[in-house]
Amino acid sequence: MDDGVILVHAREEPPDRWDAAVFLAGPTPRTPGVASWRPDAHAELRARWRGGGRLVVFDPEHREDRYDDYDGQVEWEERCLHLADEVVFWVPRDLATMPAFTTNVEWGMWHDSGRVVFGAPPEAPKNGYLLHYADKSAVPTAAGLPETVAAALRRIGAGASRASGEREVPLLLWRDAAFQRWYAGQRDAGNVLLGARVVFRFGVCWGLHVRVRVTAEDRVKDNEIVIGRPDISAVVLYRPGATLDATQVVLVREFRSAGADGDVHELPGGSGPGGPAEVALAEVAEETGLVLEPARLRGHRSRQVNATLSAHRAHLFSAEVTAAELERIRGSGPHGVAAAGERTYVVVAPFGRIRREGLVDAANLGMIAEVLLETR
Structure with missing residues (x-):
């Protein structure tokens, strides 16, 4: 197959590669003499596609207008809905000829997926509930088919070339x-x-x-x-002691829903705009109130935090603090970005206590140990 717009009808096998894929969801005429809206959607997609590569269009209507395998049809639709980068819902509902009962179910399954657009003529009945959830989930909406198709293609942009198993990763995650x-x-x-x-x-x-x-x-x-999830930056702020266990370490206490009892102790850190060092400095200021000069920050290794489950990494930094700085922030709070639900309190504890009392989780303990062993 060449590049351009490729139509894949019900029960047909998808091609082995593409740059973008859309699924045309909505009511299918079941009454002779009632025209389908999907040929108009095909024409709009052909006219508007500017990606330069291959756009695959999944059309759940059979090429020969034959529906002799209900289960096979349902399985094909489910598979291709998951393959689509954007699901174009066009719902010209007519209670007599195109009641769109199945469409209601599909909309309920996909409305909050982040990869749908919704359109319907203003006069189409019984779409208020669907439009309510479109608004609630920030789904692009339109009152005309051309505008609905255009909304989907704007989000797709040029797409991205994917083949074989890569096709099953939608652009939303591929990017x-x-x-x-x-x-x-x-x-x-x-x-x-x-x-x-x-x-x-x-x-x-x-x-x-x-x-x-x-x-x-x-x-x-x-x-x-x-x-x-985005990578994080974590910072070990410490004041050397006579021994490793006597070294003072700055933690922040914060309510975390996944914590065993709600409150967790952790290193200052998080994610945000900018490079890892820039994020590290910003997070220290937000969560402890301590403003560090960039030159005081020392970089360490970056590692996955929980490699059996999550792909994200922690970029580890450290800074030695003065006795005066330690006393100024000890017990202070609340800090954090209130608008983001963040409320942190500074806790200063010797490394020995952190180990013995299990104040931090295994990942934080490992990061603290790495820094203290490298800086002694």
């Missing part, structure tokens, strides 16, 4: 820096992505169920998910 970093590592190891399915998206976090050929072991691994 994510955390995904690309994880995928680059897999490719460098010689592994092959055979398939993927988005499990969840929440804020900047996502979960992807992946199917990977582990080349070195000649086997396929398909029973795990990869969780992605």
Whole structure:
């Protein structure tokens, strides 16, 4: 197949590569003499596609107007909905000829996926509930089919070339820096992505169920998910003591929903705009009130924080603080960005107490130990 717009009708096999894919969701005429809206959508997509590569259009209407395998049709639609970068919902509902009952279910499944657009003629009945959730989920909406198609193509842009298992990673995640970093590592190891399915998206976090050929072991691994989020910067602020255990370390106490009792103690840190060192300085100021000059910051290694579950890394930094600085911030708070639900309190503790009392989790303990061992 050449590049351009490629139509894939119901029960047909998708091509082996593309730059973008859309699914045309909405009511299908079941009454003779009632025209389908999808040929007009095909024409709009052909006229408006400027990506330069291959745009695949999944059309759930059969090329020969034959619907003789209900289960097969449902399975094909589910598969291709997951393959789509954008699902174009056009709902010209007519309660007599195109009631769109199945469309209601599909909309409920996909409205908050981050990859749908919704359109309907103003006179189409019973779309108020769907439009309510479009607004709630910040879904682009339009009152005309051309505008609905245009909204989907704006989000797709030029797309991105993907083949084989890569096709199952929608542009929404394909363009994510955390995904690309994880995928680059897999490719460098010689592994092959055979398939993927988005499990969840929440804020900047996502979960992807992946199917990977582990080349070195000649086997396929398909029973795990990869969780992605932006990398973090973490900073060990310390005041040397007579011994390693006597070294004072600055922690922040903060309520975290996943904590065993809510409150957790952790290193100042987080994610945000800018490079890792810039983020580190900003997070220290936000969470402790201590403003450091960049020259005081020392860089250490970057590592994954929980390699069995999450692809993100912690960029580790440290800074030795003065006795006066330590006393100024000790017990202070609340700090943090209130608008983001952040409220932190400074706790200063010797490393020995941190170890013995289990004040921090294993990842934070390891980062503290790495810094203190390297700086002694």
